[in-house]
Amino acid sequence: MNIYLLSILFCVAFIGFTVELIRRQKVAERYALLWLVLGLVMLIFSLFPRFLERVAAAVHIYYAPSLLFFIGFLFSLVFILHLTMVISKLHRKMTRLAQEVALLQEKLAEGGAKRGNTDRIG
Amino acid sequence: MKILVIIPAYNEEKSIQAVLQSVKQRHPKIDIAVINDGSSDQTSRKARETGLAHVIDLPVNLGIGGAVQTGYLFAHRNGYDVAIQIDADGQHDPAELDKVVQVIVNDEADCCVGSRFVQKTAYRSSISRRAGIQFFSWMIHMTVGKRITDPTSGFRAVNRKIIEVFANYYPDDYPEVEAVVLLERKGFRVKEISVEMLHRAAGKSSITPFKSLYYMIKVSLAVLMTRIRDVK
Numbered sequence: 001m002n003i004y005l006l007s008i009l010f011c012v013a014f015i016g017f018t019v020e021l022i023r024r025q026k027v028a029e030r031y032a033l034l035w036l037v038l039g040l041v042m043l044i045f046s047l048f049p050r051f052l053e054r055v056a057a058a059v060h061i062y063y064a065p066s067l068l069f070f071i072g073f074l075f076s077l078v079f080i081l082h083l084t085m086v087i088s089k090l091h092r093k094m095t096r097l098a099q100e101v102a103l104l105q106e107k108l109a110e111g112g113a114k115r116g117n118t119d120r121i122g
Numbered sequence: 123m124k125i126l127v128i129i130p131a132y133n134e135e136k137s138i139q140a141v142l143q144s145v146k147q148r149h150p151k152i153d154i155a156v157i158n159d160g161s162s163d164q165t166s167r168k169a170r171e172t173g174l175a176h177v178i179d180l181p182v183n184l185g186i187g188g189a190v191q192t193g194y195l196f197a198h199r200n201g202y203d204v205a206i207q208i209d210a211d212g213q214h215d216p217a218e219l220d221k222v223v224q225v226i227v228n229d230e231a232d233c234c235v236g237s238r239f240v241q242k243t244a245y246r247s248s249i250s251r252r253a254g255i256q257f258f259s260w261m262i263h264m265t266v267g268k269r270i271t272d273p274t275s276g277f278r279a280v281n282r283k284i285i286e287v288f289a290n291y292y293p294d295d296y297p298e299v300e301a302v303v304l305l306e307r308k309g310f311r312v313k314e315i316s317v318e319m320l321h322r323a324a325g326k327s328s329i330t331p332f333k334s335l336y337y338m339i340k341v342s343l344a345v346l347m348t349r350i351r352d353v354k
Contacts, residue, residue: 095184095294099192102157102180103199110176 003065007046015039034082038075042068123227126202127154127219128193129175130186131210135163138210139172145208145216146174152219155196156210159189165210186276191292198289206279214277218317222279231313233280233305237272240316250331254338258299261342265349266306270314273299277317284310293344296337300344307353 018035021027045052045068056064127145131138138156145154154175158166160183169177178192190207197205204226208214218236225234239255258273276298280288284305293300305312 091294094182095188095191098180098182098184099188099195102178102192103195106176106178106196 004046004049007042007065007068011039011043011046015043031083031086034075034079038072038079041075042072045071123204124200124202125149125152125204125206125223126193126197126200127152128157128190128197128205128207129154129210130157130159130189130193130207131161131165131169132159132183132186132189133161133163133165134210135161135165135168137212138165138169141208141210141212141216142169142172142174144212145219146172148216149219153202155193157189157192159183159185185295187292187294187297190297191288194285194288194292197285202285203282204279205285207276209276213319213321215318215320218277221315221317222277225313225315226279226281229281230311232284232310233278233302233312235270235272235275235302235312235314236277236317236319237270237275237314238317238319239271240314243316243318250334254334257338258341258345261345262299262303262306265345266303268302268306268312270302270312272314273302275319277319295344296341299341300348303345303348304353307348307351 015036018027018032018039022029022032045055049064052067053064056062056067059067061067061070127149129138129141134141142154142156145152156166156169156175156177158169158177158179160180166177166179169175176196178196180189180192184192193207194205204223206219206223208216208219214236222234222236225231255272255274259270262268262270262273274296278298287305287308287310288301291304293304302312
């Protein structure tokens, strides 16, 4: 059992798991895509260690599997950044939704009371 | 002139009634909107009890930015000409309301900020608070060249144009400083006048030392971003 074999097994399991998550609609395709790409890239490098070694040598990394970890790390970084963007957008939308609900409730509660007419309040 | 006072409130049950009564007593013709930002206490009920204000209950806590923006949305949709923000803790004296409102009504400025520091007032705060405020003053001066002595003051009045601007976009975390920079960038007239402020009548401030540090870093970043962002 060496690191490449372990890596292949893990990548296959990871890709399979991600596909299953999509199938069961637990993760939307648009968010799962990056995970699939990562899994695929890792799998390719794990299946063809020579290729990995060549690329590693080209960037002066002496221990080839380090390149695998490095790629995994970079992808994770990109993915988390992507999620941060998604969350920011969700936050904005949620804020507006909450505001609209509150304003609607107030409008309902006021019935038809004229706005700005202080005599009618209370 | 339709004027609205926006009072964002988070767990201010102890002071909200006094504040509402105080505002209405002096300005019976001005409308008030209390924005209950998901309070866990009786703020909303107590506000409603007075019958003096529109009380808007946010379904979740949004923070001061989201809460205040709700007030501006209300102002915009109901055709108010002037909107004034004041705190629910009694720090802002309703007697000083006239001063900031007049500036807007007279069209001397688009936004009028009530400052504790333009002239010497009786207000005293901690060293770290003063340092923070001075830091933000400096930041605003560096980015848009404007001297604002009390940039974190929530005591401010704006006109219709700005009501619409804020209804569409209002900064989120700790928005007061960024809002001023935004208005400057958009070319609005921002004026500061001296007002007396009291100390918190009741309740606790939600600012802790760690939050202060986050506040400073986050607001600095927001101010810089507003400076380089396309704000049209």
